[in-house]
Amino acid sequence: MPQITSNDINRLKEDLKKKGYKLTPQRRAIVDTIISNEGKHLTAEEIYDEVKTDCPEIGLATVYRTILLLEEMGVIYRLDLNDGCARYELAHDHENHRHHHLVCNSCGRVFEVEDDLLEELEQEIEGKYRFKILDHSVKFYGLCNECREK
Numbered sequence: 001m002p003q004i005t006s007n008d009i010n011r012l013k014e015d016l017k018k019k020g021y022k023l024t025p026q027r028r029a030i031v032d033t034i035i036s037n038e039g040k041h042l043t044a045e046e047i048y049d050e051v052k053t054d055c056p057e058i059g060l061a062t063v064y065r066t067i068l069l070l071e072e073m074g075v076i077y078r079l080d081l082n083d084g085c086a087r088y089e090l091a092h093d094h095e096n097h098r099h100h101h102l103v104c105n106s107c108g109r110v111f112e113v114e115d116d117l118l119e120e121l122e123q124e125i126e127g128k129y130r131f132k133i134l135d136h137s138v139k140f141y142g143l144c145n146e147c148r149e150k
Contacts, residue, residue, distance in 0.1 A: 029055045041087040100138040106147035
């Protein structure tokens with residue numbers, strides 16, 4: 001499980017402060033939940049269910065507002081897997097772009113592809129179309145190894 005450092009918390013506090021917000025215990029609980037469930041791509045409702053165990057007074061509306069704020073700040077990314085649910089994952093400072101995902105059509109599991117395999121393609125597109133690419137999101141749909149073997 002990734003560890004959030006005091007530098008990360010201080011940076012988050014500063015970013016929130018610049019936008020006129022504070023890192024309340026509820027917001028901290030939401031961030032902690034997203035970090036502790038990294039790789040699970042939780043929905044807002046799943047985040048709410050997790051946070052509620054440590055913060056029973058929190059409301060679903062607070063979770064939604066905080067998720068929108070964290071997304072706006074670039075702390076988390078919204079992930080749409082074409083299943084009608086928005087999912088969220090932690091943004092990493094070391095990534096130039098969002099990482100890629102493999103989505104199993106049978107069991108619904110989501111696997112993360114750690115390598116950015118599109119750098120050459122991006123350069124070609126930028127040169128040919130004179131378009132500066134800032135980010136991209138790639139999802140591959142198919143069958144995971146377990147479902148293929150069934």
